Amino acid sequence: MKKRFILILLLLGVGFAKFLNAQETKKDSTFKLSLKDAQDYAMQNSPTMKNSNLDLEIAKKKIWETTAIGLPQVNGKFAYSYMLTLSPTIEQFSSLSDYFVPLYAMFGAGNAQWQNPYITHILDSLSNANNNSSGTTSTKDLKWGLTLDITASQIIFSGAYLVGLQTSKVFKSLSEIAITKSEYDLKQNVSNAYYLVLIAEENVKVLDSTYQNTNKLLTELEAINKVGLIEETDVDQIRITTNTILNALDMLKRQSEIAKNLLKFQMGMDIYADVQLTEDINSMIEVERIAAMLLQKYDVKSQPDYMLIESQEKLAGLNVKLNKSAFLPDITAFYTHDENFNDKALSFTPPDMIGVGMTIPIFSSGSRIVKLKQAKLQLYKMQNTKSMLEQSLLLDYEQSKNACLNAMDKFNTQKETINLSKKIYDRTLIKGHL
Numbered sequence: 001m002k003k004r005f006i007l008i009l010l011l012l013g014v015g016f017a018k019f020l021n022a023q024e025t026k027k028d029s030t031f032k033l034s035l036k037d038a039q040d041y042a043m044q045n046s047p048t049m050k051n052s053n054l055d056l057e058i059a060k061k062k063i064w065e066t067t068a069i070g071l072p073q074v075n076g077k078f079a080y081s082y083m084l085t086l087s088p089t090i091e092q093f094s095s096l097s098d099y100f101v102p103l104y105a106m107f108g109a110g111n112a113q114w115q116n117p118y119i120t121h122i123l124d125s126l127s128n129a130n131n132n133s134s135g136t137t138s139t140k141d142l143k144w145g146l147t148l149d150i151t152a153s154q155i156i157f158s159g160a161y162l163v164g165l166q167t168s169k170v171f172k173s174l175s176e177i178a179i180t181k182s183e184y185d186l187k188q189n190v191s192n193a194y195y196l197v198l199i200a201e202e203n204v205k206v207l208d209s210t211y212q213n214t215n216k217l218l219t220e221l222e223a224i225n226k227v228g229l230i231e232e233t234d235v236d237q238i239r240i241t242t243n244t245i246l247n248a249l250d251m252l253k254r255q256s257e258i259a260k261n262l263l264k265f266q267m268g269m270d271i272y273a274d275v276q277l278t279e280d281i282n283s284m285i286e287v288e289r290i291a292a293m294l295l296q297k298y299d300v301k302s303q304p305d306y307m308l309i310e311s312q313e314k315l316a317g318l319n320v321k322l323n324k325s326a327f328l329p330d331i332t333a334f335y336t337h338d339e340n341f342n343d344k345a346l347s348f349t350p351p352d353m354i355g356v357g358m359t360i361p362i363f364s365s366g367s368r369i370v371k372l373k374q375a376k377l378q379l380y381k382m383q384n385t386k387s388m389l390e391q392s393l394l395l396d397y398e399q400s401k402n403a404c405l406n407a408m409d410k411f412n413t414q415k416e417t418i419n420l421s422k423k424i425y426d427r428t429l430i431k432g433h434l
Contacts, residue, residue: 030274035194035284038267042190043183045268052175052182059168059175066168070155077149084143146341153334156356159325167318174311181304186266193263198281200256207252211245218242285411294404298397300390309386316379323372330359 033041043049155161218238225235264271300306335354361368 030276031269032276032278034278035191037278038194038263039187039190041269042186042267046186046266047268048182048186049179049268052179056172056175056179059172063165063168063172066161066164069164070158070161072152072154074150074152077147077151079145079147079149081145081147082143144342148339148341150337150339151334152336153332156331156333157328158330158332159328160322160330163318163322163325166321167315170311170314170318174308174315177304177307177311181308184304189266190263193259193266194277194279195281195284197256197259197263197277198279198284200252200259201277202281204249204252204256207245207249211242211249214238214242214245290404290408294401298394300393303393306386306389306393309382309389313379313382313386316375316382320372320375320379323368323375326368326371327361329361332357332359 218235221230221235221238224230225232260275261271264273264275269275301310333354333356336352338351338353340351
């Protein structure tokens, strides 16, 4: 027993040590991410994508829900009732039971001579009912009732149902396009956040280099000031500049952390996780690739926004069909079975019945026509919106294209300016040392 207890303690100790080690590893682990890694992680973990996928599943279930409406429907109803008082009509009808036996005998004797099959069937049914009945019937037996009703129905024709099937399929297509748009937007947002982090880190590097050079210059000027070659005012001016650069550097470092948090938020990652970007801002700017991309033909119809508006136009067209179907009849077949568990109670309902019902719209004071006209007007509005969106997307493309070209020109100019500034700075340092 003692050995078993010691073994359990050892196992618990080993398990706890592994748990602590896993926690430390998780805490100290760093996510090294390229742009593609960040986008792939976002596709799997972003709440936006998860909700879009759930919307697609809901749309699939909606198709089955709509389809099931046109399949056979079976419902049951179980009811118990008790009459506190009997109506005078039932009591009077019950008092006639004394005359039923002589009448039954009279009809039986007459039918022995007539040999009428219909009367024979009725007499046999009454005889069977009397044989199956337990004891005599009193008015108390008529007070309670226990029934079971089963109804089965099947739609034979319904214009609204047919349009509903088409609408559910378009709704599913709309959800699929929404996923495509969510993926496109999410990748764009992750890319923007990724670039923002790279720019912030590059700004930190540049300003840190400036601070190091300025601080080095300050140290040299302080040494020169000690030998009396320059005034204290010149040193103070450089010291103010150095402190200003240091404050700006600290601010940029904080902005870099904020940019990383934004990236982690877009990816659906824990905001306290440690990330390290493996891409370089200079490697991301490929002038040849950007120029080739700008030469590609822009297809408006392949854009998610345009595909969404097309699906909405289809829904508006189906709404017109739905209002047209309101002028058509609905045809339904049905079967009912009624089971009465009180064989002594009066029941005039046949136990089994089948039938076909048709609902025909006749007159609605013009409401159906007005609804149809409204649906057509909504369709025209959607067509106008689609045309306007097409022009808007083309305009946005041209503006983005020009903005990209301007940014490339500005980048090349600033890159050349930085190289020239570095040359001037290096020459100045050489002259200063001479």
